[in-house]
Amino acid sequence: MEIKKAIPIGVESYKEIIKNDYYYIDKTLLIMDLLTQKSKVTLFTRPRRFGKTLAQSMLRTFFEEEIDADGRAVDNSGYFSGKKIMEAGAQYTGHMGKYPVIFLSMKSAKQPDFEMAYSRLLTDIVSEFERHAYLLEGNVLTPAQKKRYNAVLEQSAGMAEVTFSLKFLSDCLEKYHHQKTIILIDEYDVPLENAYFKGFYDQMIDFMRSLLESALKTNDSLQFAVITGCLRISRESIFTGLNNLEVVSVLDENYAEHFGFTQGEVDSLLDFYNVSCIKDDVKSWYDGYLFGDTEVYNPWSIINYVKDTIYHNTEFPKPYWSNTSSNSIIHELVVKADSNSVQEIERLLAGGSIEKPVHEDITYGDIRQSKDNLWNFLFFTGYLKSIGKRFENRTIFLEMKIPNEEVMYIYENTIRDWFQQKIKLMDFSGLYHAILSGDTEMAETFLKQQLRESISFMDSAEKFYHGFLLGLLGGLQDYRKKSNLESGSGRYDITLIPYDEQRPAVILELKRAKRFVDMEGLCQDALQQIEDLHYDNVLIEEGYPIILKYGVCFCKKSCMVKLAEKPED
Numbered sequence: 001m002e003i004k005k006a007i008p009i010g011v012e013s014y015k016e017i018i019k020n021d022y023y024y025i026d027k028t029l030l031i032m033d034l035l036t037q038k039s040k041v042t043l044f045t046r047p048r049r050f051g052k053t054l055a056q057s058m059l060r061t062f063f064e065e066e067i068d069a070d071g072r073a074v075d076n077s078g079y080f081s082g083k084k085i086m087e088a089g090a091q092y093t094g095h096m097g098k099y100p101v102i103f104l105s106m107k108s109a110k111q112p113d114f115e116m117a118y119s120r121l122l123t124d125i126v127s128e129f130e131r132h133a134y135l136l137e138g139n140v141l142t143p144a145q146k147k148r149y150n151a152v153l154e155q156s157a158g159m160a161e162v163t164f165s166l167k168f169l170s171d172c173l174e175k176y177h178h179q180k181t182i183i184l185i186d187e188y189d190v191p192l193e194n195a196y197f198k199g200f201y202d203q204m205i206d207f208m209r210s211l212l213e214s215a216l217k218t219n220d221s222l223q224f225a226v227i228t229g230c231l232r233i234s235r236e237s238i239f240t241g242l243n244n245l246e247v248v249s250v251l252d253e254n255y256a257e258h259f260g261f262t263q264g265e266v267d268s269l270l271d272f273y274n275v276s277c278i279k280d281d282v283k284s285w286y287d288g289y290l291f292g293d294t295e296v297y298n299p300w301s302i303i304n305y306v307k308d309t310i311y312h313n314t315e316f317p318k319p320y321w322s323n324t325s326s327n328s329i330i331h332e333l334v335v336k337a338d339s340n341s342v343q344e345i346e347r348l349l350a351g352g353s354i355e356k357p358v359h360e361d362i363t364y365g366d367i368r369q370s371k372d373n374l375w376n377f378l379f380f381t382g383y384l385k386s387i388g389k390r391f392e393n394r395t396i397f398l399e400m401k402i403p404n405e406e407v408m409y410i411y412e413n414t415i416r417d418w419f420q421q422k423i424k425l426m427d428f429s430g431l432y433h434a435i436l437s438g439d440t441e442m443a444e445t446f447l448k449q450q451l452r453e454s455i456s457f458m459d460s461a462e463k464f465y466h467g468f469l470l471g472l473l474g475g476l477q478d479y480r481k482k483s484n485l486e487s488g489s490g491r492y493d494i495t496l497i498p499y500d501e502q503r504p505a506v507i508l509e510l511k512r513a514k515r516f517v518d519m520e521g522l523c524q525d526a527l528q529q530i531e532d533l534h535y536d537n538v539l540i541e542e543g544y545p546i547i548l549k550y551g552v553c554f555c556k557k558s559c560m561v562k563l564a565e566k567p568e569d
Helices: 014-020 027-039 054-064 114-131 143-153 165-177 190-198 200-216 262-270 276-286 301-308 327-335 339-349 362-371 371-380 403-425 431-436 439-454 458-475 516-532 537-542
Strands: 042-043 100-105 181-186 222-229 245-248 289-292 293-298 354-357 385-393 395-401 479-483 494-498 505-511 547-555 558-563
Touching: 014 054, 054 100, 054 181, 054 222, 054 537, 100 114, 100 143, 100 301, 100 339, 114 143, 114 165, 114 190, 114 200, 114 327, 165 181, 181 200, 190 200, 190 289, 200 222, 262 276, 276 301, 276 403, 289 385, 301 395, 327 395, 327 403, 339 371, 339 403, 354 547, 371 494, 403 458, 431 439, 431 458, 431 547, 439 458, 439 547, 439 558, 458 479, 458 494, 458 505, 516 547, 516 558
Parallel strands: 042 222, 042 245, 100 181, 181 222, 505 547
Antiparallel strands: 289 293, 354 395, 385 395, 479 494, 494 505, 547 558
């Protein structure tokens, strides 16, 4: 099959996409909106992998008066041939190639301590100084400015000097180009997220505050700035006094179509590659986000799924986003969930919704202050979507739910991993003793306690209960655990087979009741099923003298355990 255009998986350079004729969904009208609205500093907050870096690269390519190694201006107009911005009018295209640009990505600042993270950020700043090293040619800069410039290049400048480096570079650029500077900062909150989880948040906040305030607040050489990240950071006063900052979050309709793929863009993509047959899967797995009132798909997951489909690498959708985006925040929610949070998580897993007050200036430092903050964080980072809102007592309340199947997969697997880690640390000897000795009362008590503390998947409850019990029994020593294997005339749920034939073998048949009053009857049904379908045949043939047969029925957060009576001799 001939592929018309390559799909740019992981390609975040606008120039590279256009030069190599990758498939590109035209987002160039972002340029028009920025020029029309004339905000001095615009902060776009969007989930990870929603096209922020590519958008910043596109802005740089359009606006920058780029200078090559020989000191000559580079013509980038060819990269926009046939693009929507070229039809917008001369009042917009006239800005092409007219400004010096500082482009700084902070997405690599994920080191284990402040010193290493600072060093990574310094390296990125130095790279930008190297890119503009033509400033050192001639007599545009004074000897003192050249000395200061070289100190940054050689990484001999102190941290205090580095915090003013972006402002200093913009001053130098304006002096050379006779035009104010555009500053583009991508993923500015990655260093903050990393520092939060690694334990040096306060140090990183102090550095970032000084760096960004000098560049954006007190900078007469600034034309405008565009910043991207997942969260708005204001409570730590990074942007204190910046009264011309426009924050565009997922709640805003403004600029909504410029990040992520709209329905029309997805339809065109699927039609182009003749894979409209996966349209329903694409919608259920990767749609579901709302930016303002605009329906948006996850672009990273869609392009991966389309590529895997056209090259026959998969027959089914996959959770592509789960491998790229930090899931630590869901882990934080699950591990620290109280009884109310457990109920809310279960409601979400069952496809329901929760309502929470929304705080747009939620920060990493605020996460542990209250559970509401944690839910807010999940919303702004793409793990929940808004399906309704109301305004009461000067507060916006959002009704939120899990956006799609892909994010549901992330929740379920995070919870499953957490449960497996939790049971490794617990003492289950009481449960094991109860099951091997026939103490149904003790077994019931233990299982009920664990159910109350666990998060269940109510939309697939039978599967959950089976995995739940099998997980608890995982630490039982000297026993083989078998599950859903052929035996007799049917399939039993769980069997425990001892290595020592003198110890009891165990058969557990599980049922799920919708009403508590049905539990006892279903336990008896389970025991009868064991007998009718001869689940014990293999164990008898192998010569196990003691076989305990249990009917176990679950209903919501409760369970009942019944032991088959021994037949009379």
